[in-house]
Amino acid sequence: MAECYDIVIVGAGPVGLMMSACLLRLGPYKIKHIDQRSGPTETGRASGIQGRTLDVLQNLDLKRAIMSYNPGRIYEVAFWDSSNDGPGIRRTGTAKSYPDYIDTRHPFSTIIHQGMIEKVFLDDLRERGAEVERTWTIAGFRKDPGREYSNHPLVVDLVSADGTRRLTVRTKYLFGADGARSRVRDLLGVPMLSKDPTIHVWSVIDGVVKSDFPDIQIKCTVHSPKGSAMIIPHGNNRVRIYAQIYPKDGQEPLAFATVPKIQQVANEILAPYKVEWEKVEWYSAYRIGQGLAAKYSLDERVFIGGDACHTHSPKAGQGMNYGFLDAHNLAWKLHLVEAGFLRRSLLKTYEGERKLAAAKLIEFDATYANLFSSHQPISGNSSAPSSEFVQVFKQNSLLTSGYGVEYPANSLTWASTISSTDTTTLRPGRSLPTATVTRVIDAHPVHLEQEIPFNGSYRIYIFAGNPVTTSQAIFDLADHLQAKNSIFHRYQRKDIDTSYEGRHNPHSPFFTFSIVFHAPRSTIEIQERLPYYFACYRYHVYADDRESSRVAEIAESNAHRKMGFDADTGGIVVVRPDGYVGCILKLTDGRASASALNNYFGAFVPPTEHNAVAPRL
């Protein structure tokens, strides 16, 4: 009898580890997580965590562990070019990594090499009793929906890296996070579609340097007649330098790019400045190829993510970020299907959402990588960063920060029913804007968008405006949510859990209500203002009252205004478990709002009741 698993995860790089980390937070899932390498990455490789990704990691409670490594943080980018009026390069301008119009708590890229990232995840797995089994790889899989295994229709054959051991297991799902040369993708027979046939060859080196280059601690893009380079500060006095190289036709990049060769090329590009290496910790060289997998899944049972789906240049620092968000996107959907809150067919939205995002990234990358590798000396004494390259860099900040990703309308993401204005950043399919509000019970200023951990719950934010104006609507809403035919009634547990441990999910593991009044905190009496149904969420009742705060988050204050809601009549936002806005609703009539909420959830919950209720966090 083959052992049965909920999921087999192939590959324990950042993407596979993210999948395990997510699932371990969602339920007691039985995970077979394998990797063909004998140990984790020690250093080098992927290194950039963008703002939106850091939000997601924070929501998984992994940010603190990452920050404890004192990673590099990139707030600015400096552009260096050769000039026609003198030898060597000079700075032509600087730009913020995250321009002011990007709404984020993390206006910087976090730079930490893949060894540390994998360690953060492996430590987390270990604390939760999970582990990665090495050195195993996948030999094949097949669907076998035999009656006795109807819950575990996949048969997966595993083989040890040296071929001496074989194992066959049963599983519900298979996730291939096994990189650009994905074996799972090959087994699926999914082709990679190449977007840009141009091939550039780059080398990269990590270590400790001494240098008279003034921007050695800032991210720099450097263009000179000798080639292009990029400087990435890694924190703790570590620096990464990418340098373009030109091996002969057919020559392997790594055969060309020895450490002294990379150092020499970098110094030629950076002349008249010099970089001396006190310590080299890692180096590599590779051709940049672009590709996008034709499909991301098979029959809602087998999925691929990360580099297995999309490859592109590392110049925009996006690869690991898109891979993380692939796994994050898929994990909660798998969970809700298993828990009985999501129809299986909705797993199609994984490819629908993530492939579109990857396609946009690859489009940008083709433009950016080509501009990067082409040399345009600046002329005269112009110091304005006016080149096409700088323009492309700046125009794509929203994309590269991660906040520009917008999922298309589908059953999980409704087109807005409220006409959005230019001033609101709240949009279905995008991440919830940041908002600082005051928690009523303890007067803490909190970041609303991080108040509910990644636990598989839908997050329903009732922006309740003026408590007097909306009182009737709120009480009516509570009544109608509890009606017999309401989905909220259907998925409610028998005993309401009002304990501290149950604070996020008193009624159900599938949803959390948050109520944000536009009123001073000290005037909000939870017991009087709210029907018992909502008072159960006492840890999620907030005052949108921080306008005049000394904390001075003026740009972020007034959550109602930021969401585009009237400060008197309010509105409702439904946010998916991954932090993306599902739909935006009115709050003028409680019955109508309850009905709209039921319509939204009704579009994707299974038609009959499933009694499976996953454990709460």
Added chain:
Amino acid sequence: MAECYDIVIVGAGPVGLMMSACLLRLGPYKIKHIDQRSGPTETGRASGIQGRTLDVLQNLDLKRAIMSYNPGRIYEVAFWDSSNDGPGIRRTGTAKSYPDYIDTRHPFSTIIHQGMIEKVFLDDLRERGAEVERTWTIAGFRKDPGREYSNHPLVVDLVSADGTRRLTVRTKYLFGADGARSRVRDLLGVPMLSKDPTIHVWSVIDGVVKSDFPDIQIKCTVHSPKGSAMIIPHGNNRVRIYAQIYPKDGQEPLAFATVPKIQQVANEILAPYKVEWEKVEWYSAYRIGQGLAAKYSLDERVFIGGDACHTHSPKAGQGMNYGFLDAHNLAWKLHLVEAGFLRRSLLKTYEGERKLAAAKLIEFDATYANLFSSHQPISGNSSAPSSEFVQVFKQNSLLTSGYGVEYPANSLTWASTISSTDTTTLRPGRSLPTATVTRVIDAHPVHLEQEIPFNGSYRIYIFAGNPVTTSQAIFDLADHLQAKNSIFHRYQRKDIDTSYEGRHNPHSPFFTFSIVFHAPRSTIEIQERLPYYFACYRYHVYADDRESSRVAEIAESNAHRKMGFDADTGGIVVVRPDGYVGCILKLTDGRASASALNNYFGAFVPPTEHNAVAPRL
């Protein structure tokens, strides 16, 4: 031959542990740290960390460990009183713990019981190879300045708690952090002077509660005809309640205050609300007595700190805070005397500074504790918090936050030579105001006041205004600091250390220069703008350019303006290793500034050169 130590520390509560933690950061000191208890505190006892204290702990890199316990944070206080027009208590008002006029990054009290605090310190000690020896106490000490022991003039006799083991050691210093019944103080023959003869008796209980009291997660003061109470949220769903009790004359408080009795009294005071205890983790009861030690030291060799010096009510949450700052104040002075940068006679400033601070606290405490214990029912339907109690609470926020402490003028703290205006918060004897600036080399926004760790260095901030205006003064200043007769030359190491590891102290372990230009970061070229002497501090060159930042620290922006300096001509602030402003100087003439700096340091460095140079951080 008796073993020789640099210091013997008696008592391993928070104050003694703070002394060890400080000294371990200042040098490789040989510490004999003893405690008469068989193990550390497990729970309960002291719990409040005020804003200024958290700054200090952050500067010791201990804040992260404290915050990892998810402590309670108190942002607001609610006042509850009985009223004449109905039974039971009602809320009469709320107030911020830290009103807006208090300049702090931490506008809250951090609440964490003493067990966790001791664990944070003990973990830190262990990482640094130190430990507390239990169960030992001090039996006696004497001065014996015999020739062969001239460096270790104190002979200390130790005895195990059970009296079976005895040990005699030699030491340079003795620090008694052995609490209100200090044995070291008794051995010194120092009397406690009582300030307020009123005796109140209080009980305290920690645990997990269920309650319909709406402010159970907020700090509350409660006055009713049944007595007074205080509620302190401890984080993680834990609550502490203090309740006034009335044992019979001569009855021990703990004989009266059983757990059920305390719970009953608290419920009587809080009626009509109810508190149910799911779990009791600690309780106690005690009389409040006030006292201030007549002396803090003997011959600049033996010192006492914390409760050994000052006792008062726990109502204002100050005891541990003043004790921490006693140890912090003394540690760097001991270090600089040993390292040859401070005349021994300056150790008198420990008592001069800390006893004055304690006296002011005790004065406030007498007023506050009496008001707390007296009952004044509010009349009519007034809901304004207008009682004398609330007034006293609010007026003393600066004192209770810790930011109101101002050390008197002495050799280490000069009266200001620049006329201070009402708008500037920069004052000699007070902690350096917060300022957010941009570090030039990496464009990071940083908290200027936390940029140099507690390492024994003086921190000299050159607010360099407009780089063009001050250029001559800066270059002249560098020249004159390096002159043969300059103290900065005298204490400069032979080889300038420009490595990353040496970034705080390229010239000397005794001082760090920071240069803050009032100019946009991208316009500041360190190599061009600064003489080599100051360019060695490349990690401490900043741009005061964050006025229009999205980070929106508008209240904190413009460091020059905040310090009261002209944005064009700037000025100089010398900050002691403990973060308190030593003196404020002009920058109009580099030679004059160098001379003023030499005068300041000349007033306390030993007259002849000491070659002892302590290790750098």
